[in-house]
Amino acid sequence: MKGLQIVVLGSIVPDPLQTLEPVAGPAGPALKNEMMLPAVLDPWAGHALYEAANLARKVEGKAYLVALGPKAKLQQVMMSVAQKAPFELVVLDGPAGGFTDAAETARALAGAVEKIPGLDKSKLLLFGGWQSASRGTGAVLSMVGELLGITDQFQGVDEIKVADDGSFTVLERIEGGSYQQSACAGLPAALGWATGNLPEPPNNPQVGMANMRLIMPALAKATPAGLKGEGLRYAGVEVPSQRRETRIVKNAPVDDIARELAEWIKA
Amino acid sequence: MKVLFLAHTEADGSLGKSACEALGAAKGLGGELTVGLYGAEVQKAADQIAGCGAAKFLGVAGADFATARYGSDASACEAMAKAAGAEVIVMPSTARASRVAAGVAMRLGAAIDTRLTGLEAAGGTITATRWFYRQRMVGRIERDARPWLVTVDSGCFTPVEAAGSASVELLSVAVATRTTVTGVKSPAADAQTIRPEAGLLLVAGAGWGKSQADGQKHVDEAAQLILGFLGATQCSLGSSKSLVDQSGEGAALPFLTHMHQVGQTGATPRHPKGLATCCHGEEPHVVGWRFIGERRAVNLDASCGWAQGKADVLYVADAFAVMKKLGELLR
Numbered sequence: 001m002k003g004l005q006i007v008v009l010g011s012i013v014p015d016p017l018q019t020l021e022p023v024a025g026p027a028g029p030a031l032k033n034e035m036m037l038p039a040v041l042d043p044w045a046g047h048a049l050y051e052a053a054n055l056a057r058k059v060e061g062k063a064y065l066v067a068l069g070p071k072a073k074l075q076q077v078m079m080s081v082a083q084k085a086p087f088e089l090v091v092l093d094g095p096a097g098g099f100t101d102a103a104e105t106a107r108a109l110a111g112a113v114e115k116i117p118g119l120d121k122s123k124l125l126l127f128g129g130w131q132s133a134s135r136g137t138g139a140v141l142s143m144v145g146e147l148l149g150i151t152d153q154f155q156g157v158d159e160i161k162v163a164d165d166g167s168f169t170v171l172e173r174i175e176g177g178s179y180q181q182s183a184c185a186g187l188p189a190a191l192g193w194a195t196g197n198l199p200e201p202p203n204n205p206q207v208g209m210a211n212m213r214l215i216m217p218a219l220a221k222a223t224p225a226g227l228k229g230e231g232l233r234y235a236g237v238e239v240p241s242q243r244r245e246t247r248i249v250k251n252a253p254v255d256d257i258a259r260e261l262a263e264w265i266k267a
Numbered sequence: 268m269k270v271l272f273l274a275h276t277e278a279d280g281s282l283g284k285s286a287c288e289a290l291g292a293a294k295g296l297g298g299e300l301t302v303g304l305y306g307a308e309v310q311k312a313a314d315q316i317a318g319c320g321a322a323k324f325l326g327v328a329g330a331d332f333a334t335a336r337y338g339s340d341a342s343a344c345e346a347m348a349k350a351a352g353a354e355v356i357v358m359p360s361t362a363r364a365s366r367v368a369a370g371v372a373m374r375l376g377a378a379i380d381t382r383l384t385g386l387e388a389a390g391g392t393i394t395a396t397r398w399f400y401r402q403r404m405v406g407r408i409e410r411d412a413r414p415w416l417v418t419v420d421s422g423c424f425t426p427v428e429a430a431g432s433a434s435v436e437l438l439s440v441a442v443a444t445r446t447t448v449t450g451v452k453s454p455a456a457d458a459q460t461i462r463p464e465a466g467l468l469l470v471a472g473a474g475w476g477k478s479q480a481d482g483q484k485h486v487d488e489a490a491q492l493i494l495g496f497l498g499a500t501q502c503s504l505g506s507s508k509s510l511v512d513q514s515g516e517g518a519a520l521p522f523l524t525h526m527h528q529v530g531q532t533g534a535t536p537r538h539p540k541g542l543a544t545c546c547h548g549e550e551p552h553v554v555g556w557r558f559i560g561e562r563r564a565v566n567l568d569a570s571c572g573w574a575q576g577k578a579d580v581l582y583v584a585d586a587f588a589v590m591k592k593l594g595e596l597l598r
Contacts, residue, residue, distance in 0.1 A: 014400070016531040022404050029406065043532045098399040099406075102369070103379060133401050133531065137381045139369030146373040152446050153337040155366045171452070174362040177461030177526055178453040180335060185445035195525035231378065235394055237406035243576045244562070248569055250583045257565070257582045258592035261542070264563065265467060265500060265597065 001166040004061030004187075005120060006052040008087070009109055009128035009141055010045020011069040011096040012077050014038070016133060022237040027229055029099045029237040039073050041081050044129020048193040050201055051160070052127050053085030059162060061123075063087040066112050068105060069096035071222045078215050083208035084201045089218040090116060094225025098134035101232045106143035108225040113148060121148070121188045123166075130155045130192030138192065145190035152184050155192040268298035268388075271353035272321070273344055275335070275363050276306030282315050287426035289359035290316060292419045294427060296355060296388045301325060302433075303347035305340065307333035309435055317431030325350055326435040331442045335363035337370065338444025344371040346440045354413040355393065357386070360420045368418050377414040384423045401531045402554040422537040422558065460497055460504040460522060467502035468538040468559060469493070470529060472573070473509035474545025474566060474586065476519035485587065490520050492590045499597040505529035505536060505555060507546055529555030544586040546573040553577050565589050 014020060014037040021032040031037065041049070052063040064087060067074055071093045078089065092112050094100075113119070113126070126148065128141035138155065145153050156173030166186045171179045173194050249257065272293040274286035282290075282304070293300060302321040304312050309326035317324075327343035344367055348356055356375075358364045360382050372379035385396030385407075395408050395417060454460070475489040497504055506520075506527040513519035529536060531554055541559035545566055553573055556562060564574040565582045574581040582589065 016401075020400050020403050022399075022406075101378075103373070106373070135399060136401060137369070137379070138365060139372075139379055139381055142367075142369035143373045143379075146370045151338050151341070152444060153366070153370065156362060169449070172362075172366075173526065174335070174451070175463055176453070177459060178451055180451055181449045182336070183447050183449050195528075231410055231412045233409045233411075235407040235409055237399065237404055239404045240557075244579055246575055246578050247580045248583065249580060250569060252582070252584070254584060254588045254592050257584055257589050258596055261563065261565075261582075261589070261593050262596040264561075265540070265542075 001123070001162055001164055002060045003123055004056065004059045004125055004162070005064070005123050006056050006061055006125045006127055007064045007066055007113055007116065008045065008049045008052045009066050009126070009144060010042055010049060011067045012039040012073055013042045013096070013133040015040050021239060029234050030097060034097060035070070035073070039077050041077055042129055042132050042134065044131050044133075044193060046081075046200065047196045047198070048127040048129055049081070049087065050085055050198050051193060051196045052125075053087060054198055055125075055160070055162065064090060064116060066090040066092070066109055068092040068094050068108055068225050070094070071219050075219050078219075080203070082211035082215055083203040083205060086207055086211060089215045091218050091222035092225040093222040094227050096134065098136070099234065099237070100135065100227055101229060102135060102137045102139040103143060104227050104229070106140045106147065108227065109140065110144045110147035113144065124188035126150060126188065126190040128192055130157070130194055141190055141192045148188070150188045150190045152188070153190040154182065156194045157191045158194050158196055160191060268296065268355065269301065269351065269353040270296050270298045271301045271303055271348060271351040271356045273303040273347060273356055273358045275340065275361070276304060276309055276312040280306065280308050280311035282312040283359070283361065284426060285359040285361050285421040287316070287428065288421055288424040289357055289419050290319060290427040291424040292383075292386045293357035294319060295386065295424070296357075296393065301351040301353060303344070303351060304435070305332050305343035305347070310433075313433035313435045314430060316427055316429050317433035318429030319427050323351070324433045324435040326437045327440050328437060334448040335366060336444060336446050336448055337367055338446055339442045341367040341370050341374070342440050342442055345374045346438050348375055348414070350438060354415065356414060356416040358416065358418045360418040365418060368416060372416040375414055375416070377416045378410050378412040379416045380408060381418045383417050383419045386417065386419060402535045402557045458522070461526060462501065462503040463536065465501060465503040466539050467500055468505050468536055468541040468556070469496060469502050470505045470507070470541060470543040470546055470556060471510055471520070471523070472507045472544060472546030472566070473513065474547065476510055476513045479587065486519055488587065490522070492587065492594060493520065494522070495594040496590055496597070499594055503536065503538060505534070507548065507555070508532055543573060543578065544590060547571050548573050
């Protein structure tokens with residue numbers, strides 16, 4: 001099917017290598033030095049974006065990235081993400097942290113998707129991560145789908161194959177390392193991606209330059225997301241302090257170690 | 268307070284372990300309990316928990332609800348939630364339930380929180396516990412909004428076992444979906460390396476794919492040792508991201524995929540015991556075995572962040588040699 005519109009929902013998260021520490025802010029919990037922490041595109045949103053760009057290239061379609069986050073941080077992250085794959089950015093300026101409410105975020109994102117010029121729901125694939133490295137509810141994509149009237153939804157997706165008539169097949173992760181195979185007769189549909197099958201694309205400066213021509217204006221006209229954080233109260237957030245007394249076994253013969261481990265495993 | 272426990276049945280018509288644990292979480296809230304079940308048939312599952320103290324059993328059954336499919340499952344859950352008129356709805360965090368929970372909440376106008384690891388009611392307030400930033404911090408949350416739909420993680424609540432005979436009120440639900448489930452693709456039993464029910468998790472780290480003392484990589488030997496250990500113990504296999512990435516590039520263990528990945532960008536499985544081999548790293552990787560009970564590690568670095576303060580025992584030794592001998596002992 002030609003002319004697919006693939007809308008990817010995704011935002012930024014703190015670089016996984018950073019130490020994260022919660023602090024109490026005026027509007028609830030936040031991360032210490034949150035605005036100073038290096039950020040990256042959420043890994044699952046990244047997988048979704050690269051799969052979207054790859055599919056869009058095959059079907060002469062177009063990929064959009066709808067991101068809710070602080071626009072200054074988004075701009076930094078887009079400098080590198082824009083070099084990976086062609087897409088058009090839609091920005092909502094607001095908090096991207098893990099302590100915001102999923103439903104409120106979903107409403108804001110659904111509103112932004114609805115406003116994409118020329119959006120044709122009969123050609124719409126809504127992509128996103130099935131998890132995230134911040135709040136990790138796995139709920140936002142599904143709720144945005146409901147708000148847009150999309151009732152064919154899939155989660156933990158690692159593969160989609162779209163036929164010329166718009167029907168498609170999907171592989172979804174289920175328990176025990178298995179996949180559920182499904183066929184869907186047409187669009188629109190929402191797909192929460194696991195890792196997909198594509199590696200992270202190499203940087204392509206030409207793609208980056210073409211993207212940035214649209215990304216900078218999109219950042220400039222970012223609309224406030226208007227998240228109020230009402231209704232959700234935090235009684236406390238803390239880094240677990242569990243520390244084990246590690247017994248270190250050094251210079252022991254391999255046979256002794258193996259025997260001790262075997263007894264422990266069998267116990 | 269009206270509480271609805273909502274769960275799907277398994278392929279054999281029974282209620283799975285995760286669902287029985289979620290029922291335990293729902294019961295723990297007190298209040299008037301209603302059970303809602305959906306699947307190909309629900310009587311067997313209802314009988315399995317007939318004595319749980321529920322005031323009512325609701326069900327949606329039929330061929331349309333035999334498989335995990337968003338359109339049909341969401342409609343079934345929506346119908347039962349509306350019929351129950353519950354203030355709090357508790358579902359398990361299985362793949363099937365998680366697929367529809369958020370969408371159902373949106374249809375009901377309910378607040379939603381997923382993957383809770385704690386849920387308790389005291390003094391008219393319900394406090395839920397969940398993890399943030401990939402299990403790196405834990406928070407306790409409260410909401411005034413009702414209905415409130417929550418999903419609860421497996422391994423956190425005591426499962427309910429209360430067999431008997433239940434009377435189920437079956438609801439009729441129309442299904443409108445264009446999706447057909449065509450099958451399940453599972454690895455062959457002898458090739459299965461992910462086993463959620465296993466008592467032991469083996470975590471393979473990047474060291475398996477690195478050059479060893481002789482300056483050479485021993486990837487084939489590593490693969491044999493790991494697969495031999497899995498065969499002998501029937502344990503589940505997890506891996507660090509770096510080793511999975513090496514495998515994706517064809518440089519290391521060919522049976523590893525991103526589905527094995529544990530840690531910040533992977534899974535955080537729950538097993539009673541965990542054995543980490545050749546793993547190195549700090550907090551982002553260590554979250555991969557946050558929920559492992561007894562933990563032991565084998566690597567060459569006594570000050571390794573993966574093990575120090577995180578494992579019960581760290582064996583400073585060559586994992587190749589230890590795993591070879593261990594495999595012989597366990598065969």
